[in-house]
Amino acid sequence: MASNLEQIANWIRRRDLQSVYEAGAGHVGGEMSVIDILTALYFRILSVNPEQPQDPDRDRLVLSKGHTANALYVVLAKRGFIPQDEISTFLKPMSRLNGHPNRTKVPGIETNTGPLGHGLPVAVGMAKAAKLDKAAWRTFVITGDGEMQEGSNWEAIMAAAQFGLDNLTLIIDHNRLQQGARLLDTNNLAPFAPKLEAFGWAVEEIDGHDMDAICAALSSETVVKGKPKCVVAHTNKGQGISFMSDNVAWHHKVPDSVQYEQAMKELEGTAS
Numbered sequence: 001m002a003s004n005l006e007q008i009a010n011w012i013r014r015r016d017l018q019s020v021y022e023a024g025a026g027h028v029g030g031e032m033s034v035i036d037i038l039t040a041l042y043f044r045i046l047s048v049n050p051e052q053p054q055d056p057d058r059d060r061l062v063l064s065k066g067h068t069a070n071a072l073y074v075v076l077a078k079r080g081f082i083p084q085d086e087i088s089t090f091l092k093p094m095s096r097l098n099g100h101p102n103r104t105k106v107p108g109i110e111t112n113t114g115p116l117g118h119g120l121p122v123a124v125g126m127a128k129a130a131k132l133d134k135a136a137w138r139t140f141v142i143t144g145d146g147e148m149q150e151g152s153n154w155e156a157i158m159a160a161a162q163f164g165l166d167n168l169t170l171i172i173d174h175n176r177l178q179q180g181a182r183l184l185d186t187n188n189l190a191p192f193a194p195k196l197e198a199f200g201w202a203v204e205e206i207d208g209h210d211m212d213a214i215c216a217a218l219s220s221e222t223v224v225k226g227k228p229k230c231v232v233a234h235t236n237k238g239q240g241i242s243f244m245s246d247n248v249a250w251h252h253k254v255p256d257s258v259q260y261e262q263a264m265k266e267l268e269g270t271a272s
């Protein structure tokens, strides 16, 4: 029997896939890899209130890999920030659910992302602001592993350590694939852990599809005083769907009707 969080993640996977299929666009591979992490955050870890999305004391989540916006929209809808009916407007004219998240349009979105390499620097600013205010809220940021090739991230990593931002958690969605290629064949940054440790961060490596492991790594109890934390989440691009999983072709490919039916059938099978 799947846990409550796993059941929620399964619902989100199916709704995400349906939305991408109906819109005829999206980034389904990277969405499937990050959905377990987003589910654990919004349904267990983050102190947020859909009734008060601007509460100054809320925890902040920055989805730096903004191309997987649809996964965040589905999570925000399931959590009550936006109506669930609205998911079907994804990418439609006049919809606020654009291909990349926009903080001025969608409640619960903390910052605009899409150009890779910007979310972590912004999150460092947020965490520093909380420190200056002596506020207790935490900042979480999710980057892709390919995204970590952006040099701006490494400047932010240095600053976070210098500032002692133990209220900041970086989650690297380490699915080993970027757009159209494996990291291994482009600019392979793996292993991430020793690099982050060398920059003065506390690092934990987890299975990014194991809910218990995700929740433990993100819990405030595992924060290391005085150090920002990096969780290297080992994931699969296309997780849950056999023909997409770990397959470079499925960065932003859209399934045809036969593939869609098969994928839905496989996801139904993981629900319990």
Ligand SMILES: Cc1ncc(C[n+]2csc(CCOP(=O)(O)OP(=O)(O)O)c2C)c(N)n1
Binding pocket: 027, 029, 030, 031, 033, 065, 067, 114, 115, 116, 117, 143, 144, 145, 146, 147, 148, 173, 175, 177, 178, 179, 237
């Ligand atoms: C600065 C910048 N360059 C290029 C792109 C186009 N782009 C979108 S997603 C992507 C690959 C990202 O790979 P990764 O960070 O590993 O994400 P994931 O595997 O989780 O989809 C690229 C190159 C972009 N959004 N921003």
Ligand SMILES: [Mg+2]
Binding pocket: 144, 145, 146, 173, 174, 175, 176, 177, 178
């Ligand atoms: Mg990747």
